[in-house]
Amino acid sequence: MSFDSLDDEQKGLFLDIACFFVGMDQDLPIKILEGCSFFPKSGMGVLARRCLVRIDSDNQLAMHDLIQDMGREIVRQESCREPGERSRLWCHEDVLDVLINNTGTRLVEGLALNLPRSNEPELDAKVFAGMSRLRLLHLSNVHLIGSYECLSRRLVWLCWKSFQLKCIPSTLYMDNMVAIDFSYSSLEEVWRETKVLKKLKYLNLSHSYFLTKTPDFTGLRSLEILLLNHCTKLVEVDQSIGCLKNLLVLNMKNCQNLCKLPRSMFLLKCLVHLDISVCSKLGGSAVMSWYSSFSSLVSLTRSPDSIGLSPASILGSSCILKLYLENCNMSYMPSEIGSLVSLECLNLSRNKISNLPASLAFLN
Known part of the structure; x- marks a missing residue:
């Protein structure tokens, strides 16, 4: 009722x-x-x-x-005999039946296939050609061969765990995607050319153990959440990350080979959650260099006009609420921490810090 x-x-x-x-x-x-x-x-x-x-x-x-x-039974009754004529598919027996026999139709709006790694099937991408209205797609341990151009151009959510390719194919249409999840992937680079994805708000590349550098972020102006945690071979964060004016969450925890942070990170004035814990190669020098740059930006002794920034945009960095610096091989905490006046959570555990700056008193 x-x-x-x-x-x-x-x-x-x-x-x-x-x-x-x-x-x-x-x-x-x-x-x-x-x-x-x-x-x-x-x-x-x-x-x-x-x-x-x-x-x-x-x-x-x-x-x-x-x-x-009840909800799932309502969907099943849309077509009791032909799963490919239902609006949503989630039961892996039904999904495999549709994909193996290529019976998917334009009625399918959402599909989820989560399989254990031991049962990883290889399917031709052409099986998605008939599902032109597909907007939600969640795959896990599924390998597609052939042209990714067959995937729906209406996709809003693409979650593809354990993606096997080294680079996202250029034939995959992503312009309407709001959320992309390629966690646990085999990606070595995300895409080769600059992508303009105006609607993208969520990008999860976590646990991509072969990823060595981030993509060019220039075309991702709406991005709000970027997850790079446990990308253990990541050595470079592209300077274009400073273009992400709407970024709220940046997680780079356990990026063990990351040696430096781009100076453009100080332009992320909406950032509220930053996690660079267990980035041991950042070390005291890299983290302190990051703070030193921050200090030079907020210091009244140096004109912000010399680097093309206004005081308002500089102080925007103080909106950070959560800052995680666990196990970053830091020997001291710079006094500039007191400039983060919105800070609510600070994790400095497993560092060699012997004294805390007096500026912490400003963090009420």
């Missing part, structure tokens, strides 16, 4: 959550569903009032098992 009384958009929102997003931090599905032309914030409010969905204490989307089963 609660479901039947929803409007079409609210029904679609509920079915997307039931099939793909239960257990995820709600912030990411909200970005994705906004990219699908839904209004998820107001829609989730309606679903919550009708006890169809809830947000748990960890900010994750939660749903009673029976409610989730």
Whole structure:
């Protein structure tokens, strides 16, 4: 009864959550569903009032098992005999049946196939050619051969864990993507040419153990979350990272071969969460160099006009709320830390710091 009384958009929102997003931090599905032309914030409010969905204490989307089963059964009944004629596919038996027999149709809007590494299949990309309205795609341990041009141009969310190629093919159309997840990939470089992805807000390259450098970020002006944690061979962060004016979260934890941070990072005036823990090769010298540059920017003794910045843009760096510097081989904490007046969480554990600067008193 609660479901039947929803409007079409609210029904679609509920079915997307039931099939793909239960257990995820709600912030990411909200970005994705906004990219699908839904209004998820107001829609989730309606679903919550009708006890169809809830947000748990960890900010994750939660749903009673029976409610989730109901939603999935509604989708199954769209076509009991032909899975390829349903709007959403998540059961790996049904998905494999559709992909192996190439029976996917334009009715399919979302597909998830999560397989163990031992069962990794090799499929021709042409099996996606008929699914022209596909907007949500989640693959894990799946290898596609052939032209990636066959994948839907409407994709908003692409989560492809354990992606096997060394570089994302240029034939993959990404212009409408809001969230891209290539965690645990074999990528050595992300893409060769500059990509202009105006809608992209979330990029997860974490645990890409062969990645040596970040891509050119120039065309990713809307990016809000960048995850590079556990990219253990990463040695270079492109200077273009300073172009990411909307970046809120930057995680580079355990990038063990990262030796320096680009000076352009000080232009990230919206950044609220920075994690460079366990970047042991940054060492005291690299981290202090980063702070030294920050000091030169905020110091009133040096005119910011000499580097083309206004005082307002410089002080924008003080919006950082969480700063993680665990195990960075630091011997002291520079006094400039007191300039981060919004700081709420600071982790300096496993460093060789013997004294803390008096400027910490400014962090109320």
